[in-house]
Amino acid sequence: MKVESQLRAAIRDAVNRASRKPFYWGGLAGYRQLEAIAQALHTVPPDQIETAYLHQLTLQVDRALHANRALAQDVADAYAQLQRIADCLRYPPSSHVSFDKQALPLTSQQVKMDMERLLQEFKPDFKRQPAQAALYFAWLRVWQTCGPDLLHCYDIPGLPQDNLQLEAFFGQLRRKQRRISLPWTGSPGRSQVYTRIT
Numbered sequence: 001m002k003v004e005s006q007l008r009a010a011i012r013d014a015v016n017r018a019s020r021k022p023f024y025w026g027g028l029a030g031y032r033q034l035e036a037i038a039q040a041l042h043t044v045p046p047d048q049i050e051t052a053y054l055h056q057l058t059l060q061v062d063r064a065l066h067a068n069r070a071l072a073q074d075v076a077d078a079y080a081q082l083q084r085i086a087d088c089l090r091y092p093p094s095s096h097v098s099f100d101k102q103a104l105p106l107t108s109q110q111v112k113m114d115m116e117r118l119l120q121e122f123k124p125d126f127k128r129q130p131a132q133a134a135l136y137f138a139w140l141r142v143w144q145t146c147g148p149d150l151l152h153c154y155d156i157p158g159l160p161q162d163n164l165q166l167e168a169f170f171g172q173l174r175r176k177q178r179r180i181s182l183p184w185t186g187s188p189g190r191s192q193v194y195t196r197i198t
Contacts, residue, residue: 004053010037011061023086025079031072034065071131078131081122085139088114093161108151119143 014033017026041058044051086092090106119140124132153159 004057007037007041007054007057011057022082025075028072028075028079031065031068031075034061038062038065074129074131077124077129078135081132081135084118085115088118089161091161106154108148108154111151111154112148115143115147 011034014030014037017030017033019026038058038061041054041061044054044058046055046058089111122132122136122139124136126133126136153161
């Protein structure tokens with residue numbers, strides 16, 4: 001019973017994983033977790049009374065995996081393409097540090113050429129691959145509307161490729177704020193709220 005409850009909890013965790021896009025897709029991680037659970041369930045002998053429930057659970061997990069296999073493959077291919085886009089942008093910068101001092105510095109023109117070549121090579125089936133199609137159209141729209149404006153950071157020394165550090169700094173400021181209520185003499189029963197950074 002303890003093993004069964006743990007398996008049920010693992011399945012609930014797999015099908016309710018939260019996403020943190022762009023680089024963590026909960027649905028894809030959950031499907032892979034279900035695949036691992038199915039592999040573990042298939043090692044349980046089905047011809048014993050104690051494992052009858054686990055055998056039924058195996059059939060249900062296999063049914064869910066089979067029903068979503070094509071979609072999961074589509075999502076996995078879209079995720080792989082997103083990783084190629086990140087590599088083309090040399091993101092994150094920490095994983096693309098060049099140790100060759102003779103190498104030429106990266107320029108926005110080079111990144112633009114690499115990105116346009118990658119965009120030309122990416123040809124999903126719009127009818128049978130909805131996840132890749134959604135990625136393609138979103139990528140094409142962003143690149144056509146504001147693509148050149150995103151590449152100045154490659155030509156200006158010291159300019160970061162993103163504003164994540166600045167956003168983290170603002171988040172720290174917000175966490176250090178505290179709200180205090182002081183009585184307001186304008187009318188009874190009201191208070192004035194001040195925000196102070198500690």
